[in-house]
Amino acid sequence: MADKKYSKYSYLLEYVKINFLTAIEYKTSFFLQVFGMILNDIALLFFWWALFKNIGTIKGWSLNDVITIYAVVATGFGFATGIFGNVFRIPYLILRGELDYYLTLPKTPLMHILISKMSFSAWGDVAFGILIYILIVRGTVGQVVLFILLSIASSLIFVSFSIIISSIAFYYENAQVIFDEIINSVITFSLYPSSIFADPIKIILYTLIPAGLVGYIPAYILKNFSFKNLAILIGAVILFMIIGLILFNRGLRKYTSLSSPGQRI
Amino acid sequence: LRKIAKYIEIFKVSFLSSSIYSREAFSSIIFLVIILFIFFSLWRTIFSNTASIQDFTLSKMLWYLASTELLMLSGSRIMRRVDEEIRSGNVSNLLTKPFYYPIFLVCDSLGTSIFKFIIKMPFALILAFLFTLKLEVSIAGLCSYLLLGFLGLILDAEIIILIGLLSFFIEDTQPVFWIYNKILFTIGGLFLPISFMPSFFKKLALYLPFRFVLYNPSYSFVNFSVNFFLNSIIGVTGSVFLAFLLIFIVFRTASRRLSINGG
Numbered sequence: 001m002a003d004k005k006y007s008k009y010s011y012l013l014e015y016v017k018i019n020f021l022t023a024i025e026y027k028t029s030f031f032l033q034v035f036g037m038i039l040n041d042i043a044l045l046f047f048w049w050a051l052f053k054n055i056g057t058i059k060g061w062s063l064n065d066v067i068t069i070y071a072v073v074a075t076g077f078g079f080a081t082g083i084f085g086n087v088f089r090i091p092y093l094i095l096r097g098e099l100d101y102y103l104t105l106p107k108t109p110l111m112h113i114l115i116s117k118m119s120f121s122a123w124g125d126v127a128f129g130i131l132i133y134i135l136i137v138r139g140t141v142g143q144v145v146l147f148i149l150l151s152i153a154s155s156l157i158f159v160s161f162s163i164i165i166s167s168i169a170f171y172y173e174n175a176q177v178i179f180d181e182i183i184n185s186v187i188t189f190s191l192y193p194s195s196i197f198a199d200p201i202k203i204i205l206y207t208l209i210p211a212g213l214v215g216y217i218p219a220y221i222l223k224n225f226s227f228k229n230l231a232i233l234i235g236a237v238i239l240f241m242i243i244g245l246i247l248f249n250r251g252l253r254k255y256t257s258l259s260s261p262g263q264r265i
Numbered sequence: 266l267r268k269i270a271k272y273i274e275i276f277k278v279s280f281l282s283s284s285i286y287s288r289e290a291f292s293s294i295i296f297l298v299i300i301l302f303i304f305f306s307l308w309r310t311i312f313s314n315t316a317s318i319q320d321f322t323l324s325k326m327l328w329y330l331a332s333t334e335l336l337m338l339s340g341s342r343i344m345r346r347v348d349e350e351i352r353s354g355n356v357s358n359l360l361t362k363p364f365y366y367p368i369f370l371v372c373d374s375l376g377t378s379i380f381k382f383i384i385k386m387p388f389a390l391i392l393a394f395l396f397t398l399k400l401e402v403s404i405a406g407l408c409s410y411l412l413l414g415f416l417g418l419i420l421d422a423e424i425i426i427l428i429g430l431l432s433f434f435i436e437d438t439q440p441v442f443w444i445y446n447k448i449l450f451t452i453g454g455l456f457l458p459i460s461f462m463p464s465f466f467k468k469l470a471l472y473l474p475f476r477f478v479l480y481n482p483s484y485s486f487v488n489f490s491v492n493f494f495l496n497s498i499i500g501v502t503g504s505v506f507l508a509f510l511l512i513f514i515v516f517r518t519a520s521r522r523l524s525i526n527g528g
Contacts (some may be wrong), residue, residue, distance in 0.1 A: 028437070032437060032439065035440060035443075036439070036440065039444065039447055040443070040447065042447070043447040043451050044450075045452075046451045047450070047456050047457055048453065050451075050457055050461060050462050050466065051311075051457060053461075053463055054318055054319065055311055055318070058310055058311060059308070059310055118372045177291070177292070181292060181295050183294075184296065184299075185295075188300060188303065189299070189303065190294075192303055192306075192307060194307075195302075195310075196306045196307050196310040197306050198306075199308075212480060214394045
C-alpha cells in the first residue's frame with residue numbers, strides 16, 4: 001500500500017509549493033510581473049468600457065458579458081501557465097533534446113514536464129480575472145463557483161491544445177514558430193465574442209483553433225446556463241486531453257536525445 | 266554635413282540588418298493580420314446597425330485601425346538594448362565612439378522601425394481594402410500619414426530611449442515601458458479614436474503628446490484637413506524637440522553619475 005505521505009501524485013503538490021516559494025523568493029520580480037499583467041488587463045478593459053459608452057450591445061452581448069469572457073480567459077490562462085508553467089516550453093525542450101531529464105525519472109514525463117515550472121505573472125491574471133468577475137459582473141456565490149470551474153475547464157483546453165501543437169516538434173524542426181503563432185492566435189481570438197465572426201470562422205474557432213471553447217463558450221454558459229452546453233464543454237475538454245496525450249506519447253517514440261551538455265541531473 | 270552623414274549611415278545599417286531577422290518579421294506580420302481581422306470583424310458587427318458613429322463610417326474606421334496598428338507594430342523596441350548597455354557598463358565604450366549616443370540610438374531605432382513599416386504596409390492596406398472594398402484615402406491623406414507617421418516614430422523612439430535611460434536611476438525600467446505601451450493602447454488611440462473616449466480621457470489624450478505617435482497620423486490619413494495636419498505638424502515637431510531636450514538633460518545628468526572602473 002502506498003505511503004500516504006508520498007502517494008503517486010504528491011510530487012505534483014510539492015512542485016507547486018516549491019515553484020511558489022521560488023517566486024516569492026524573488027519578490028520584486030514576482031510583483032513586477034503581476035503588476036505588468038494587471039496593467040495589460042486593465043488596458044483591454046478600458047477599451048471595452050470606452051467602446052460600450054458609444055454603442056449599446058454587440059449582437060446581444062453587453063459590457064458585462066464581454067468582461068465575463070475576459071475574466072474567464074484571464075483566470076483560465078492564469079491557472080494554465082501558473083500551474084503548468086512549462087506549457088509554452090514543450091517544443092523548445094523537445095527541439096533542444098532536454099526531455100532526457102524527465103525520461104530518466106519514474107514519474108509520467110508529460111505531467112512532470114508541465115508542472116516543473118511556474119509562470120509568476122500568471123497569478124496576476126488569476127487574481128484579476130476572479131476580482132473583475134466578483135466586483136464588476138457581480139456574480140452570485142453560485143455563479144462565482146461555476147465561473148471558477150469553467151475557468152479550470154478553459155485552462156485544461158488551453159493546456160491540452162498546447163500539448164497537441166507541441167507534438168509537431170517531434171517531427172518538424174521549425175515547430176517553435178508554428179507553435180508560437182497558433183498559441184498567440186488562440187489567446188487573441190479567445191478574448192472576443194465569437195458571434196462577431198462569420199460562420200466559417202466560428203467553426204475554426206471551435207475546432208482547429210479552439211479559442212471559442214476557451215473564452216466564449218464558458219462565458220455563454222455563465223450567461224445562459226444549460227446542462228447541454230456544459231456537457232458539450234466537458235466533452236470537448238476530455239476529447240482535447242485524450243488527443244493531446246495520444247499525440248505526445250506517439251511523438252515521444254520519435255524523440256532522440258541530443259546528449260546536450262549541461263543537463264539537469 | 267559629415268556629422269549628418271554618419272548618422273544616416275547608422276540608419277542605413279540598422280535598416281539593412283533588420284532584414285536578417287525574418288522570423289520576427291514573419292511573426293509580426295501574422296500578428297498584424299490576426300489582430301486586424303478581429304477588429305475589422307468587431308467593427309463590422311458594430312456598424313451593422315448604424316451608418317456612422319462620432320465622425321467615423323465603417324470604412325474610415327477600418328482604414329484608421331489598419332494605419333494605427335501598422336505604426337504600433339513598427340514602433341521602437343530599443344529600450345531593452347539601452348537597458349542592457351547601461352547595466353552591463355558597455356555604455357562607457359559607446360561614449361568613446363565618434364557619435365552622440367542618444368542620436369545614435371534614435372537613428373538605429375528609426376532604421377528598424379522604417380523597415381518594419383515598409384514590409385507590413387502592404388498587408389495592412391490590402392486587408393483594409395478587402396474588408397471595405399474601397400480606398401478610403403486621398404493622396405493628401407496618404408502623404409500626411411507618411412510624414413506625420415515618420416515624425417511619430419521619431420517621437421516614439423525618443424520616449425523609448427528616455428525610458429531606457431532611466432536604467433541609470435532605477436532598478437527595472439520594464440514597468441515604465443509597460444505603462445507607456447498601455448498609454449498608446451488606451452488614450453493613444455490604437456484601437457479607439459480619441460473622439461470615442463469619455464470626456465475626461467478625451468481631454469487627457471488631447472493635452473498629452475502621446476496622440477502624435479498613432480492617433481494624429483492615422484486620423485489625418487482618413488479625415489484629412491489642412492488645419493488638422495498643420496496643428497499635428499506643429500504639435501509633433503514641438504514634442505520631438507521637447508523629448509530630445511529631456512533626453513539631453515537626463516543623459517548629461519546620468520553621464521556624470523557614471524563611474525568607470527576599468528578592466
